[in-house]
Amino acid sequence: MARARTRGIRAVWATTAVAAVAAGALAVMPQASAAATGGVTGYATQNGGTTGGAGGQTVRATTGTQIHAALCGRASSSTPITIQVEGTINHANTAKVSGTSCNTADGVIELKQISNVTIVGVGSGAVFDQLGIHIRESSNIIIQNVTVKNVKKSGSPTSNGGDAIGMESNVRNVWVDHTTLEASGGESEGYDGLFDMKDNTQYVTLSYSILRNSGRGGLIGSSETEVSNSYITYHHNRYENLDSRVPLLRGGTAHIYNNHYAGVNDSGINSRAGGKAKVDNNYFEDSKDVLGTFYTTTTGYWQVSGNIFDNVTWSPASSDYKPAGPNPQSNTSISIPYAYTLDNASCVPDVVSRTAGAGKGLQVSDGSCTPTTPSPDPTTPPTSPDPTTPPPSPDPTTPPSGTNLSIGAGSDGTSKADGTSYGNVRDGNVSTYWSPAGATGSISIKWGSPTAVAKLNIREATGATGRIGSWRVLNADTGAVLATGTGAGVITVPKTTLSKITFEITGSSATPRIAEYETYAG
CATH class of the missing domain: 2.60.120.260 (Galactose-binding domain-like)
Structure with a gap:
């Protein structure tokens, strides 16, 4: 059945509030599936896996400067760390911090030339407001349970080239999970992509996330000749009120399954320049040209199965605009190296609505269209003290006993x-x-x-x-x-x-x- 929808990127839909959630265990599943444990899935399980800050210190941050300080406070740039974030992170509280274990900058969360880091929203939620997350020359990164909104490349303030989350320059093994990525318009309003990868970024998974109200969902590769990016998984995400790039794939391989597309205004999954997209059990509704090769003569490829097209319109083909519909057929075969479980496409709108986005308790599908909360329950606040709160100390005007060694030094x-x-x-x-x-x-x-x-x-x-x-x-x-x-x-x-x-x-x-x-x- 067709569903009424307000078209156009300026019809911005309401933002859901971030509910209370605490950090759960972040574990690696060597053979990932969409089921039960809530661990890393998809291509992020390959190339040695993605564990983020597992095994390292856990610290709490309520400002961007504190996030940078936590990175800079490590013994080395590869020392594992989990940073629990709560509150609103913005330009006013995000400054550059210097150190031998970090390379940070003002006005952006800079994950540059580092590895083994988890950033997870806890408590009443973590919102990165007009402030992007930039991952560059880094590996083994997890970003989970955060909202990133209204990041601009023009106007004021600007951050991260207008990308909510952007990756570039030899990035490896990133898992972005249960996030909400949103803008309030398209390029003419100053926004760029919500989830961009370029310059040799590989082994990335985007799962259980919401991308909405933007001109551009995200790209893989910045030009027709920049085809070094590959092995990207998108699953159980909701794409809502987007004009295009869901994603734009230039070269490389992407696995796209169990996503809900509701309101793709111009063009959808855009496989070009030899890109290969395996498109399984997705639900497309109230959208236009949701799969094909668009705005180029350098064609791409796709393998399709189990998808539902509900009130999807298709344009006539031309030399540089080749929709896959109205009856999409596979034109390649793609082998997936990891285990995964497909939900039936008919239940995808329901299960994604209950699991995707920040503040959903990190719930996942059990592979049978039923949301499941990982164990331990991440919505239960920790009972131990805040790990960054120092133990009670004496009155700072009363020194410890003994000799003050600074006198005479x-x-x-x-x-x-x-x-x-x-x-x-x-x-x-x-x-x-x-x-x-x-x-x-x-x-x-x-x-x-x-x-x-x-x-x-x-x-x-x-x-x-x-x-x-x-x-x-x-x-x-x-x-x-x-x-x-x-x-x-x-x-x-x-x-x-x-x-x-x-x-x-x-x-x-x-x-x-x-x-x-x-x-x-x-």
């Missing part, structure tokens, strides 16, 4: 504001202080011979308390990260013998003022 730093001195943090006088030249910077205590340190006490100047945001403590002899956290006060680190210890401020609400940087053996 040396000090240096990355920069100092006019009228301040590095030596002010080790003079025992809380009336003097050091400030960096900007909002972030580092200050170090150093000794002429190796010294054992187990505790620090960072004391802010009177009238400037609460300015220090995120920080990390480094063994300056080796570069190892000893601790990360937020706010001033007593910090416990693994007892370490070293010649220099650095306190690096990676985020602040105003120019920090450190009156004393005390160090203790225990």
